[in-house]
Amino acid sequence: MDLRQLNYFVAVAQTRHLGRAAEKLHLSQPPLTRQIQQLEAELGVQLFKRTPHGMxxxxxxxxxxxxxxxxxxLVAQAAERAQRVxxxxxxxxDVGVYGSAIFGLVPQVLAAFHAEHPEVELVLHHAQTPAQLPALRQGRVALVFERMLPEEVDVEVELVAREPLLLGLSEHHRLAAQDRVDVATxxxxxxxxxxxxSIAAMTLQLCRAHGFEPRLASPATDIxxxxxxxxxxxxVTFVPGSMTSVHFPGVTYRPLQSRVDAYMDLHCFYLRDNGSPLLAALLQTVRAFRTRFAPARLRTRRSGSPGSATGLRSKPRARPGGQVE
Incomplete structure (x- = not known):
């Protein structure tokens, strides 16, 4: 018994007439009669009683x-689900995430995606950076949100957002009373x-840009x-701006007064040859999000391009007359 036979059977059962069922199925009556007889023979039972008025x-x-x-x-539902997928x-x-990437920005991206695709089940996998690339290549995740910028030939990287660096410090710290903290202090x-x-390198670069070597405390496991x-x-610690969305008792955040622009990038990366429609849909949301949270000149950066997850950029100098160079 197959779907075709079931369709024939249902048509006859609904019309209670071989002729009308054959017309509905765009068949002549003899082949339909044979199909019903074959189905009854296969099942070993009589499905219809022939009467003067029909079946x-x-x-x-x-x-x-x-x-x-x-x-x-069920078959129709399965076909529709397959088409929707x-x-x-x-x-x-499945989406990978680690560290501060889970705060602020990533939930906003995923919330926007869920609003547009409510039937997609999003599963988050939290793992440290070294585990993310193997998970990607083994198909356990389709995309990773990270601060790092991998340079792998099979991995495509896209910028999600560029965030200003802030200073995280105790609310009782002497510098917490300031509206803005000079890095030199x-x-x-x-x-x-x-x-x-990358975080360690950024800390060193930022401090050296202000003329001193940082006094490093024992390293923490993550931000x-x-x-x-x-x-x-x-x-004290440098954190991305999105950390302000997270309330940790006793901590406060202050903007930096710096000789250079200090920032931290959030990236997403995925296998270059991944043709998943679900991944493509999520990337559409990421790119729409990026137009709000990343500089225009950085919105198309890809793996292998210059840049890092954290960085410093000299601030433009003012020329006479107020021009900027």
Whole structure:
């Protein structure tokens, strides 16, 4: 018994007439009659009673009709779901994330995606940076949100947002009373950093740009731990602007007064040859988000391009007459 036979059977059961069923199916009556006879022979039961007025279902036929209608409905639903997944409108999407990327910006991106694609199940996987690329290549995640900027030939990288750096410090710290903290005044402060090489490099560069070597405290496992240690008064730490959306008791954030523009980038990356419609749909949301949170000149940056997840840029100098160079 196959779907074609079930469709033939349902047509006859609904019309109770071979001729009308054949017309509905765009068949001649003899082939339809043979199909019904073959189905009855295969099942070993009589499905219809022939009467002068047409076809009447037997108890076995009534039972088969209920099941056949359920099966046809399930098949139609399966086809529709497959089509929706193929169009990026439904299914499951596994996303990797680590560290401060989970705060502020990524939830906004995922919330916007969910609003547009409510039938897509989003599953987040939190893992440290070294585990993200293997997860990507093994198909356990389709896309990763990270601060790092991988340079792998099979990985495509897109900028999600560029955030200003802030100073995270205890609310009881002497500098917490200031509206803006001059980086040069951090000369004697213990600097808390995570284990990320890019964060450490950024801290060194920023401090050196202001004429001093940072006093590094014991490294924290990640930026969240560094922020919690700062709240305890064990040092200060540089954090991306989106950390202000997270309330840690005892910590406060202050903008930086700096000789250079200091920032931290959020990227997403994925396998270059991944043709998933669900991934494509998420990337559409990411790109729409990027137009609001990234400088125009950076919106198309890809893997292998110059740049890093954190960085410094000299501020423009004013020329006479107020021009900027």
């Amino acid at each position: 009447e279902l037997t108890p076995a036929g009534e039972e088969l009709l209920r099941d056949a209608q359920s099966i046809r409905s 193929g169009r990026g409108q439904a299914g499951r999407l 951090l000369r004697d402060e213990k600097m808390l950093i995570g284990t990320s090489p 969240v731990t560094a922020t919690l240690l700062a709240a305890a008064g064990l040092g």
